[in-house]
Amino acid sequence: VRIEIITIGNELLDGTRVDTNTPFIGAKLAALGGEIVRATTVPDAPEAIAAALERAVAEADVVVATGGLGPTTDDRTKQTVARVLGRPLTLDEEVLARVRAHFESRGAEMPEINIGQAMVPEGARPIENRRGTAPGLVMEDDGVLVFLLPGVPQEMRSMVETYVVPFLEGRGLKRSWEERLIRTTGISESAVAERIAPTAKRLARVEVAYLPGLGGVDLRVTGRGETLAAAARTADRAADRITDLLGPFVYARGPESMEEVIGYLLTMAGATLAVAESCTGGLVGARITRVPGSSDYFGGGVVAYSNDVKKRLLGVRSTTLRSAGAVSGETASEMAEGVRSKCHATHGLAITGIAGPGGGTPEKPVGLVYTAVASKSGTRVSEHRLRGDREAVRERASQAALDLLRRVLLGVAEE
Numbered sequence: 001v002r003i004e005i006i007t008i009g010n011e012l013l014d015g016t017r018v019d020t021n022t023p024f025i026g027a028k029l030a031a032l033g034g035e036i037v038r039a040t041t042v043p044d045a046p047e048a049i050a051a052a053l054e055r056a057v058a059e060a061d062v063v064v065a066t067g068g069l070g071p072t073t074d075d076r077t078k079q080t081v082a083r084v085l086g087r088p089l090t091l092d093e094e095v096l097a098r099v100r101a102h103f104e105s106r107g108a109e110m111p112e113i114n115i116g117q118a119m120v121p122e123g124a125r126p127i128e129n130r131r132g133t134a135p136g137l138v139m140e141d142d143g144v145l146v147f148l149l150p151g152v153p154q155e156m157r158s159m160v161e162t163y164v165v166p167f168l169e170g171r172g173l174k175r176s177w178e179e180r181l182i183r184t185t186g187i188s189e190s191a192v193a194e195r196i197a198p199t200a201k202r203l204a205r206v207e208v209a210y211l212p213g214l215g216g217v218d219l220r221v222t223g224r225g226e227t228l229a230a231a232a233r234t235a236d237r238a239a240d241r242i243t244d245l246l247g248p249f250v251y252a253r254g255p256e257s258m259e260e261v262i263g264y265l266l267t268m269a270g271a272t273l274a275v276a277e278s279c280t281g282g283l284v285g286a287r288i289t290r291v292p293g294s295s296d297y298f299g300g301g302v303v304a305y306s307n308d309v310k311k312r313l314l315g316v317r318s319t320t321l322r323s324a325g326a327v328s329g330e331t332a333s334e335m336a337e338g339v340r341s342k343c344h345a346t347h348g349l350a351i352t353g354i355a356g357p358g359g360g361t362p363e364k365p366v367g368l369v370y371t372a373v374a375s376k377s378g379t380r381v382s383e384h385r386l387r388g389d390r391e392a393v394r395e396r397a398s399q400a401a402l403d404l405l406r407r408v409l410l411g412v413a414e415e
């Protein structure tokens with residue numbers, strides 16, 4: 001089922017208001033199995049509304065329009081729809097009674113202009129508005145369903161949930177796809193594509209969407225089928241193939257966060273963690289402790305921003321700081337080893353780097369970050385060149401550090 005969304009309002013185009021109706025409707029109807037083919041935003045101008053509507057009914061099976069149903073003169077949607085679809089407006093007594101009752105329940109008399117809200121295109125059915133006065137409307141035109149909903153987000157949402165969704169379900173709209181999420185980190189979007197695109201292209205009834213973020217590239221694998229079970233099998237098989245191709249870059253098969261994965265791995269290994277953070281200033285500790293039950297494996301750590309704290313609380317040697325510098329693999333190692341022994345943890349994790357915007361040099365540019373993990377089998381260090389502004393570097397650094405720990409816990413060999 002092809003669905004088109006039209007949002008109407010000058011305020012949506014001149015930057016006064018952000019259109020939140022489109023994503024809401026899109027999410028609800030896509031979850032139902034609809035294919036959202038287009039979303040258009042037009043001003044409160046009859047010609048613009050007419051043009052959008054004509055195009056939509058020509059190309060989609062379902063059109064959902066919001067806005068411009070109110071009683072004020074800048075709201076032209078209904079007249080325009082009536083004209084485009086050739087359905088003269090007629091007074092709907094039931095709607096009129098409801099609008100009048102709405103005012104009377106508040107002890108007010110209905111203003112004359114609200115009579116307009118009871119004018120309904122011929123053959124259209126009103127949709128009750130539980131949160132306001134303007135009713136929604138639904139009509140069928142040459143097999144195309146047209147919903148007109150109020151612009152006010154709460155009113156529109158309640159109508160979508162209580163009316164539009166059940167209505168479309170009643171018409172047999174149901175999902176024929178299943179999605180699987182694959183989360184990767186430490187690999188760029190183009191490198192992911194290089195590895196998987198040739199295979200992904202050959203997978204029938206499968207689509208792969210790349211969703212890059214600061215923590216890595218997520219892949220959304222959609223499988224289609226005659227039944228949901230068939231779609232699930234297709235999606236699972238495709239996700240398995242893709243996961244194999246990406247190997248250790250995949251940290252989750254599903255919506256779990258890196259810190260949840262780490263928590264699981266530490267628990268399975270009976271291991272405990274302590275962290276020493278420089279440029280991330282506690283971000284890793286915050287992430288770890290976001291997971292309920294993290295006290296089982298996380299003892300704490302040290303935010304070691306200055307050299308002095310690195311030396312005094314973590315035992316980093318002055319000679320190391322002098323010869324290799326605070327941002328170096330050597331310092332990261334000593335931080336990880338120091339925090340591991342001071343906190344009596346099985347694993348010590350450390351981060352040191354240059355988050356920027358200042359502090360970079362040609363040899364040590366902004367974004368240079370070292371992570372280290374110390375454990376009984378030794379200390380592993382990793383060097384990263386991270387992109388982005390200060391916050392992005394910090395976020396990426398925390399992810400890189402947790403990923404190094406993940407690889408150590410899983411016994412993934414160094415590249």
Ligand code: ATP
Nearest residue numbers: 007017019020021067068069070075134150151152
């Ligand atoms: P009313 O009966 O309240 O007049 P209406 O259908 O005429 O409803 P509009 O006048 O177009 O709706 O908009 C009402 C309010 O909802 C305005 O504050 C408008 O900015 C807001 N609104 C309209 N469309 C959207 C949208 N797509 N996203 C977010 N807000 C919207």
Ligand code: MG
Nearest residue numbers: 009067068151
């Ligand atoms: Mg408006």
